[in-house]
Amino acid sequence: MPIDSAPDDEPKRVQTWKENASAFDRVTSVTMTLAEPRPASWIAEEATVSPKTTRDHLHRLVDLDIVTTVDENGDRQYYPDPLYTRLRDIRELLGDTTKQQLSEQAVELKEEIEAWKPNTTPSRPVHCASGLRSMIPPPNRRTNSCELRAIGSSPGIDSRSYRTPSRTTRPGRPIPRRSPNDRGAGTAE
Template sequence: MSESSRDGVRSWSETDSARERIRSIAETLREPRSVNWISDQAEAAWGTTKEELESLVEQGRIRRVAVGDATRYEPDYTTLLFEEIRALIGDNSREALRDELAAITEEVETWRETYGVETWEELERSLADDDLSSEDLRERRDVIGFWRENEADRQLIKHALSLYSDVESARETMADAADGAAS
């Protein structure tokens, strides 16, 4: 038994299938990567990796890009964006989305007041201040990460709210069409 298993912590290669690991990596890449790189990161066989990547390309979740003479893979960011928006709308009421948007705004306002800055970029520049303790640096670094996540979440929520009525109308139209076909 591995040391991590004895401690009750299992590695992802023990808990996720090779295909799940490949998908997880491929859909979160920040830059185009090769089959070999993804295979190494996923701790998966090259053939399995290539097969899963091609399946993800066919599904429109990732895309092939040419980098010189080499083929690389990267997420299809448009597809992933719309899936996230769709999930937000499907899993949350309009009111819940509004509440989350208000909570994010309140948290950002608190950080602005606490650190005397307007943006996370300004807070990041403050890390160079000589008078900050290591604890202050760690705290600010953590806040920068949360702030950036909040900005991304805020954009998604705004998109979801702006499309909410359209999605509801489309669902109603499809339900009416299905009822009409059934009768």
């Protein structure tokens, strides 16, 4: 007869768990395996610990920054603190990995990141003026600052001669520009 089909196995497993793990350990174990926030009553039932004891242990885990809470519909729910779990995973990685392996992984990751970056250098240099003109956006299209920097850094273009349309508050009314000597409106002198 398979173990899974025996109805008496579950109480025996629970009894063994209770004999070999403290209430705090059981609450911690259940809470750290949660994929979504759960109320203390649910955790208490899964850990076979009284609800009051479970709440006490959960408050302790929250104070230790191991578990965090969220209030949903007036009910406080608990789940593993994401920062704690990441740091725990990093600590395990550092303990199981040599410095040489970490260095090799860092190099591989840097190479992957470089491969993801778009190629921003032109595949062939632009030598003629018509090629440069094709890089300048038409005047009826708004130009962003990244495009202007790219245009201004192109060889043969004086970025000071290319201006964007003036900003406006309403169509046809330019925003007043302040001179460096203006101290701002409403300031006492």
